[in-house]
Structures are given as structure tokens and as C-alpha cells.
Amino acid sequence: MVDILHRVGIKSSTTEVYDALTTAEGLAKWWATDTQGEGGDLGGVLRFRFEAGGFDMKVLELQPGARVLWEVVDGPAEWVGTQVRWELSQADDYTVVLFKHAGWKEPVEFMHHCSTKWALFLMSLKSLVETGEGAPDPRDVKIDNWN
Amino acid sequence: MVDILHRVGIKSSTTEVYDALTTAEGLAKWWATDTQGEGGDLGGVLRFRFEAGGFDMKVLELQPGARVLWEVVDGPAEWVGTQVRWELSQADDYTVVLFKHAGWKEPVEFMHHCSTKWALFLMSLKSLVETGEGAPDPRDVKIDNWN
Numbered sequence: 001m002v003d004i005l006h007r008v009g010i011k012s013s014t015t016e017v018y019d020a021l022t023t024a025e026g027l028a029k030w031w032a033t034d035t036q037g038e039g040g041d042l043g044g045v046l047r048f049r050f051e052a053g054g055f056d057m058k059v060l061e062l063q064p065g066a067r068v069l070w071e072v073v074d075g076p077a078e079w080v081g082t083q084v085r086w087e088l089s090q091a092d093d094y095t096v097v098l099f100k101h102a103g104w105k106e107p108v109e110f111m112h113h114c115s116t117k118w119a120l121f122l123m124s125l126k127s128l129v130e131t132g133e134g135a136p137d138p139r140d141v142k143i144d145n146w147n
Numbered sequence: 148m149v150d151i152l153h154r155v156g157i158k159s160s161t162t163e164v165y166d167a168l169t170t171a172e173g174l175a176k177w178w179a180t181d182t183q184g185e186g187g188d189l190g191g192v193l194r195f196r197f198e199a200g201g202f203d204m205k206v207l208e209l210q211p212g213a214r215v216l217w218e219v220v221d222g223p224a225e226w227v228g229t230q231v232r233w234e235l236s237q238a239d240d241y242t243v244v245l246f247k248h249a250g251w252k253e254p255v256e257f258m259h260h261c262s263t264k265w266a267l268f269l270m271s272l273k274s275l276v277e278t279g280e281g282a283p284d285p286r287d288v289k290i291d292n293w294n
Contacts, residue, residue, distance in 0.1 A: 116154055119267065
């Protein structure tokens with residue numbers, strides 16, 4: 001098993017970041033404009049649709065201002081069964097976000113791509129919370145010949 | 148052992164990307180403005196200095212247009228002994244860069260930070276080669292309360 005790890009710091013309260021991770025409205029503004037479902041309900045399913053496909057995530061854990069855990073229940077074969085974990089904490093004027101997309105079976109080329117895309121989407125989340133403007137799909141930053 | 152993985156695609160020849168990875172002049176334009184040493188000599192040492200510290204990398208492998216491998220011989224304790232590998236290939240109009248920073252002992256918080264920073268520096272490399280303008284330290288994109 002191999003994991004994608006990232007860390008960003010967002011000049012905001014943990015509450016604002018938590019809201020952007022647990023509401024379809026928030027998620028639509030930094031990740032996938034076409035986001036539906038209930039991110040704030042344990043056991044609920046979030047449906048993210050991108051130009052190139054989509055992911056369904058089941059909400060496994062919610063600790064307001066501190067922690068969110070999703071499991072991928074539908075999407076690309078490499079993603080199904082993996083988990084996406086968000087841990088929030090306050091440091092100085094920042095909400096520090098520790099991100100982990102865990103449980104990839106193999107470090108395939110698609111995982112390299114997703115690691116870089118996650119970094120750019122985390123910067124989109126940071127930008128949304130700090131400035132009100134994110135860069136969600138389909139206005140996301142393109143990184144390679146895949147997207 | 149855990150690894151940082153990334154993938155970017157750069158609209159250019161593999162030769163241009165290889166040059167940006169193997170000359171101090173190229174490296175200074177997308178990673179650390181203060182770069183010294185010989186990136187094109189097997190066994191040579193590259194010295195990268197940042198606002199917050201620095202890294203010395205020994206050049207272990209060089210395959211023009213295809214592969215570069217460095218080993219960290221001085222720098223933060225978590226980095227020493229790790230390896231940074233670049234694999235280049237042509238796909239459509241792109242040079243695809245597969246990046247691996249391998250051999251971290253533990254997935255510490257600093258590794259999360261470095262993973263995100265590497266993604267932004269890879270985007271700086273892409274920008275440099277495609278537009279002539281990168282974002283090297285100290286003009287690099289800041290991601291959190293550490294840098």
C-alpha cells in the first residue's frame with residue numbers, strides 16, 4: 001500500500017476549512033464544480049463529476065474543525081477502496097491541513113498524476129478560503145497531457 | 148520506506164527539460180536561485196541553498212533526455228540518504244516527467260510539506276520551459292506556515 005501526502009496552511013479558522021470540505025457548495029468551489037450529495041452526514045455519499053470521469057465518496061468520519069474521512073466507493077479502479085483523510089489543526093494564523101490519500105495498491109503512473117493534481121487542488125482550496133476564489137474542475141490548473 | 152511521487156507534462160522536447168535538470172543555470176531558474184555545482188557530471192555535487200536551509204545532491208545517473216538520479220548527501224536529517232529520480236519520455240507534444248523522491252524513513256509532517264512543495268516546483272519547471280519564467284526560491288509559491 002502506498003499513499004499520497006500533502007500539507008498546506010490556510011490563513012483562516014478551522015471552521016471555514018471544515019465547511020469547504022463538508023458541504024457540496026464548498027467542495028464545488030475548489031474541487032469539482034459538479035458536486036452533489038451530503039458531505040456533512042456520516043454515511044452520506046458525495047458525488048464528484050469531472051470532465052474526465054468522477055468519484056463517489058462515502059463519508060466515514062466527521063470531527064468538526066478537526067477531521068474528515070472519505071472512502072472511495074465508485075470511480076477509477078485504482079481509486080475504489082482507497083481513503084481520503086483530512087486533518088485540520090491551528091498553528092499561528094493558519095489552519096494546517098494534513099492530507100492523505102491512502103491505500104493505493106501500486107505506485108502506478110496514474111498515482112503520480114493524482115499526487116500532483118491533489119497538490120494543485122489543495123492550493124485551490126487554500127485560495128478559495130483565503131480569497132473567495134478557487135480553481136475547481138473544469139477551470140482547474142492543467143498539469144500534463146492527461147489533464 | 149515511503150516515497151513522494153509526481154507527474155507533469157511539459158510542452159517541449161526532452162532535451163530542454165533535461166537541460167533544466169542538469170545545469171546550475173537551469174536549476175536556478177525553477178528551484179533555487181542560489182544553485183551551484185556541476186549537474187552534468189556523474190559524481191558531481193549540486194549545492195542548492197534556500198531561505199530556510201539547503202541540500203547537497205550527488206549526481207548518480209545521467210541519461211541525456213531520459214533520466215537523472217541524485218542522492219542527498221547533505222541537508223535536513225530527513226533528506227540525507229534519500230534519492231531524487233527524474234524520468235523523461237515523449238508523449239504527444241509533451242515531455243512527461245515522472246518524479247520520485249524515494250527512501251523517506253517515515254511519513255513525517257515535513258514529508259507532507261515537501262510533497263506539496265515538490266508539486267509546485269515541478270509546475271515552476273513546467274512554466275520555465277514553456278514560457279521562460281519559473282518561480283524559484285525565494286520567489287517560490289508559499290504553501291503553508293513553514294514556507
